[in-house]
Amino acid sequence: MTKKREQEEFNTCGIEIPDILIATQCEMLRSWNGELRLLPNFKFRRFGKKHLREALQRKMKTESHT
Secondary structure, three states, rough: OOHHHHHHHHHHOOOEEEEEOOOOHHHHHHHHHHHHHHHHHHOEEEOHHHHHHHHHHHHHHHHOOO
C-alpha cells in the first residue's frame, strides 16, 4: 500500500526527500543509521514527475542553444 501511495504522490504533487543534489546532504543520507531524531538535520526538497519533466525540458533547451 505504501509504495502505491508514494508513486501516486510522485506523479502528482511530488514527494519530499533529502536534497541529494547537495553533496553534504547526500553523504549524510549515506551514513544515516535511521534514527528519527536526526531527521531535522536533513534539508528536504520536493521531487515529482512534473519537477523532473520541467528540469529535463530546461536542460534540453539549453543544450539545443549551444
